Amino acid sequence: EAQVTQNPRYLITVTGKKLTVTCSQNMNHEYMSWYRQDPGLGLRQIYYSMNVEVTDKGDVPEGYKVSRKEKRNFPLILESPSPNQTSLYFCASSLDRGPTEAFFGQGTRLTVV
Amino acid sequence: KQEVTQIPAALSVPEGENLVLNCSFTDSAIYNLQWFRQDPGKGLTSLLLIQSSQREQTSGRLNASLDKSSGRSTLYIAASQPGDSATYLCHPRGRNAGNMLTFGGGTRLMVKP
Numbered sequence: 001e002a003q004v005t006q007n008p009r010y011l012i013t014v015t016g017k018k019l020t021v022t023c024s025q026n027m028n029h030e031y032m033s034w035y036r037q038d039p040g041l042g043l044r045q046i047y048y049s050m051n052v053e054v055t056d057k058g059d060v061p062e063g064y065k066v067s068r069k070e071k072r073n074f075p076l077i078l079e080s081p082s083p084n085q086t087s088l089y090f091c092a093s094s095l096d097r098g099p100t101e102a103f104f105g106q107g108t109r110l111t112v113v
Numbered sequence: 114k115q116e117v118t119q120i121p122a123a124l125s126v127p128e129g130e131n132l133v134l135n136c137s138f139t140d141s142a143i144y145n146l147q148w149f150r151q152d153p154g155k156g157l158t159s160l161l162l163i164q165s166s167q168r169e170q171t172s173g174r175l176n177a178s179l180d181k182s183s184g185r186s187t188l189y190i191a192a193s194q195p196g197d198s199a200t201y202l203c204h205p206r207g208r209n210a211g212n213m214l215t216f217g218g219g220t221r222l223m224v225k226p
């Protein structure tokens with residue numbers, strides 16, 4: 001089954017403790033992206049990747065890092081999480097930057113206390 | 114930068130009504146436009162994808178139209194049901210790399226039995 005898989009689905013952590021949210025897709029997609037979703041602010045793009053080893057900042061990249069060493073994986077790294085990073089995070093992928101469909105993971109609900 | 118506006122932000126209707134959700138976007142250089150459904154705290158489910166060369170797409174009780182030149186799309190829901198209650202998100206897929214995955218703020222729909 002074609003899908004985008006995020007892990008973990010739920011995470012509660014403490015301020016400053018490094019964490020990684022994984023994202024994997026099995027559709028050989030080139031384009032992958034991370035979003036955060038907050039009440040009243042909608043979906044905002046954090047980082048995106050056009051292909052392996054090619055990443056770029058979205059609208060709200062501060063406090064986040066990403067890497068794209070393999071085509072299928074696009075982890076989101078929070079080196080020193082803070083409470084304002086408490087949010088619902090989504091990973092998305094699409095075949096390329098052309099007229100193709102976007103697929104989303106089921107989301108990761110992160111709480112930083 | 115692409116700006117996407119969805120009107121109304123929230124809508125509450127009795128079961129059986131026909132509905133129109135509106136989406137407008139500022140950059141008409143798009144490959145396609147996708148409508149998603151999101152249940153509270155859940156992931157995004159793709160409903161319809163309209164390519165830039167198309168005027169409309171239909172799936173069951175859903176019909177989406179696209180007027181690319183004027184930067185507008187509408188999602189028509191016929192004979193609404195309580196199970197349609199969700200947030201509906203519009204996503205014009207931009208041709209510019211930074212605008213590829215931009216979302217509207219969504220329309221939160223409540224259909225009352």
